Amino acid sequence: MRAIWKGALTFGLVNVPVKVYAATEDHDVSLHQVHAADGGRIRYQRICELDGEVVPYADIDRAYDDGERTVVLTKEDFAALPAERSREIEVVEFVPSDQLDPLLFESSYFLEPDGTSPKAYALLRETLQRTDRTAIVRFSLRQKTRLAALRVRGDVLTLQTMRWADEIRDAAFPALDEPVKISDKELELSAALVEGFAADFDPAAFTDEYQAELRTLIDAKLAKGDTLDTAETFGEREEETGGEVIDLMEALRASVERSRKARAAEG
Incomplete structure (x- = not known):
């Protein structure tokens, strides 16, 4: 596995150097699009609408459009953001595990101790196990501020990134209002x-x-x-009805x- 992030877990005054690894992988068969008539490979190109030229990925920036004006954000702009520069995973609070709605969870990651001594890593791991709580942490990854749950899986600390509360939709179904x-x-x-x-x-x-x-x-x-x-x-398979x-x-x-x-x- 290749580490996707390096930094430190901060637990009060305790500093735990860690490496972050993706905990899951996609096993789907890789397919690509072809022309049905002759099997020719279909490829996509990034075309600039102003000059019609093909633009290399390295030359592409991102932008925000409010409907009348466009603000271009360069890679340097993103790198300059304080949150993006931070290499800390900050423990914010410890909560009862049963208070975490599964709908909040997104991706899972393994944390590996990074340093000569894993003692601080082991301390945090044992603390989570003995208190039977989940640590809520905050950090930045890939130009996004993340909220995550820090748990123990076997002997390994794991991170499960979480959606923000306003990203969970309300489930309002009229049929459930009827008495049954x-x-x-x-x-x-x-x-x-x-x-x-x-x-x-x-x-x-x-x-x-x-x-x-x-x-x-x-x-x-x-x-x-x-x-x-x-x-x-x-x-032969029976048709589903x-x-x-x-x-x-x-x-x-x-x-x-x-x-x-x-x-x-x-x-």
Whole structure:
């Protein structure tokens, strides 16, 4: 892995030198666009609207337009911002972990101790574990001020960047304002259904079926040396149709019964 950021975690008067690494990676098959008629590669160019010239990425700046005037911001302008120059991840507060709405979370990063002694790193890690709290931190990365949750995963400190509160939309659905009567029997059957599917979560047990099928299709085309009908690779599939409206109690009973039979067969 290659570090994307170097700086220090500041925890009161404690300074913890760290390197930041992306904790996740994209496993999607890489595809590009082609001309359907002849398979020719489609490429995009950055064209200046004033002179019609192709502009190299290195010569591109950014700008803000208020509708009447345009302000051009150079790379030097961004680099001069105080927040951008800061190389600190500042611990702002420690909060109960259950107060953090999952909708706030964005990207995840690993923090590696950077220095001759990992003692300060270990101190902060042990403090988080013993207090059972999450540290809210603030730092700058890629021309943005970030808010993040600092947690412990195994022996490693992790950062999960967070959206700002005003970036979370309100969920206002009129249908949820209508009173709904749920009987004790329906709740009982629903709870039984949940129990029938109860398990300990193992993320390794789940795979990206679409990407696996896509790779199978690509491998088949490569092996055949020509195009082929998708059905030759995956077999015929029934066309999906809209589900009919069914009785909730019957659906719950059927689901519970099917779950019980499946459990009995496994046992």
